[in-house]
Amino acid sequence: MHRILIMSIVIASTLLSGCINPPEEPPLLAAFETREYQAQKGLAVIHASSLYARGGTGQGVAVALIDSGLNSHLPEFQGRLLDPGFDYIEKQAGTSDRIGHGTQMAGILAANKDDQGMHGVAYNAQLIPYRFGDNDEPFFFDSEIAQSWQAGFDKGARILNNSWANAIPATEINEARYNQVMPESLMTARKLVRDGAVFVFPTGNELKREPLAEPGLPVALPELEKGWIAVVAVKNDGSSINAKSNYCGVAAAWCIAVPGGDSGAEQGLLTTSKDGKYVQTAGTSPAAALVSGALAALQSRYPELSTQQVRERLLATANRTGIYANSEAYGRGLMDLEAASRL
Incomplete structure (x- = not known):
């Protein structure tokens, strides 16, 4: 009895003296779990409201969006552009978006919190959009991609969202082969990773057990790993991998799982269309955008950390x-912004 009493006094004294940090108080989440938040079903699965309540909304953080462009005139993106970016198809500053893919990814990433439709995971972040190749595969637009990465980095983006990948299995890529088709991109990626950038890629939508070339590139070039994330898509309820997604496979060490919607009516992630409506999208492309936005939001929570430290x-x-212990499928596991934002 005396021993228990003495121990209790010691613990209480230690807590008061600051030698042991008391558990962090749970944040007040209701203010952030709005109708917009609930409409974007992936946000609740990754516990984004906990990050928001701790100050992580993307404020002051830029993301380069390398895609089919962006309709930046939509209300959802007012105030969200750090720079108009560049259109490599029209050869001019600023971008249009003929097919809508880039605008959909931008919505997942950073659409405004404005009581309309839905909002992005990093609703206070800023975007720098680049348009290349539209939806023309393979994505061997080497010079345009390399220039986009470098320009985005030079204008302040340390997070580079790439919701695309070339349909070559990562297990078949080596440095020499990739250098044949993407030499400028390879050189630029190496340089920017050394300089602190983080590249985000989807694993691909072929329901294969291995990712595609770009998400798996650190297999061939291990020095890229510290600045790389591959993204696998799970269903909106987080119950299993979705009907499209490739596994993490050989990219397991730098791969993470997030909601990416699924096929069928009302089964996708809600986002913005190029004409201003709200539409469903599904696959590893929006999953990658969700991770890039999460990185931006988490970076604003921890401004003292480098982007590569935030990635880790x-x-x-x-x-x-549970199922997320299967690293072949889900890599490092299901993204959890409550845990990531906890002191």
Whole structure:
């Protein structure tokens, strides 16, 4: 009895003296779990409201969007552009978006919190859009991609969202082969990773057990890993991998799982269309955009950390319980912004 009493006094004294940090108080989440938040079904699965309540909304953080462009005139993107970017098809500053893919990814990433439709995971972040190739595969637009990466980095983006990948299995890529088709991109990626950038790629939508070339590139070039994230898509309820997504496979060490919607009516992630309506999208492309936005939001929570340190925090705090212990499929696990934002 005396021993228990003495121990209680010691613990209480230690807590008061600051030697042991008391548990962090749970944040007040209701203010952030709005109708917009609930409409974007992926946000609740990754516990984004906990990050918002702790100050992580993307404020002051830029993301380069390398895609089919962006309709920046939509209300959802007012105030969200750090720079108009560049259109490599029209050869001019600023972008249009003929097919709508880039605008959909931008919505997932950073659409405004304005009581309309839905909002992006990093609703206070800023975007720098680049248009290349539209939807023309393969994506061997080497010079345009390399220039987009470098320009985005030079204008302040340390997070580079690439919701595309070339349909070559990562297991078949080596440095020499990739250098044949994407030499400028390879050189630029190496340089920017050394300089602190983080590249985000989807694993691909072929329902294969291995990712495509770009998400798996650190297999061939290990020095890229510290600045790389591959993204696998799960269903909106987080119950399993979705009907399209490739596994993490050989990219498991730098791969993370997030909601990417699924096929069927009302089964996708809600986002913005190029004409201003709200539409459903599904696959590993929106999943990658969700991760890029999460990185931006988490970076604003931890401005003292480098973007590559934020990347490692995001991966290290992923949920690996249940099905997410299967690293072949889900890599480091299901993204958990409550855990990632916890002191």
